[in-house]
Amino acid sequence: MGLKGKMIGQTEIKGAGGDVFHEVFRQRPHHLANMSPEKVHGFTLLGGGLGTVGSVIQWDYTHDGKERVAKQFIENIDEEKQSVRFKMIEGDLMDLYKTFIITYHVDKRVDYNLVTWTFEYEKLNENIPHPGTLLSLFLHVVEDIEAHHIKKA
Incomplete structure (x- = not known):
């Protein structure tokens, strides 16, 4: 199978979501x-500026019933494609995984938008699971953002 x-996972967001x-x-x-409190517990900017390439950020979140930490480096931002690429540098x-890259982008449609998450990774060994439950978590966070936005609108 390989390491x-x-x-790739996708979910729709209605309107300007x-x-x-x-x-x-x-x-x-x-x-x-505030938008996804059961999943995301905190965010810390460790270096750089909000929304800028080169920034280092830390997430505190819950995955598979356990509190976890992730530190990421923002590698790329493409405003035209509404895309950001994060490289995992520390954390659970x-x-x-030897490497873990997370990218999202937004495809605009007439009646909805499509958010696509892509995980590129290399497992440390064959016994490590593929990150399917993590991808599911990310897709649910998108739904929480949409629900929060619709509730406020």
Whole structure:
């Protein structure tokens, strides 16, 4: 099967939700704990500026019933594609994976937007699981952002 893998998941956001999603992740990630409190517990900017390439950020979150930590480096931002690429540099995932890159982008449609998460990773060994439950968590966070936005509108 191999140690390297790629997983892709998509979910729809109605109306201008794709713009809101990108803006939250790029400019207001510290608000995610209010939008998805059961999943995201905190955000810390460790270096750089909010929403800028080269920034180092830390997430405190719950995955598979356990509180976890992730430190990421923002590798790329593409405003036209509403896309951000994060490279995992420390945290719980790095106990399992040699490399872990997370990218999202928003495709705008007429009646909805499509948020796509892509995970590119290399497991430390064959016994490490593929990150399917983590991808599911990310897709549910998108739904929480949409529900929060619709509730406020």
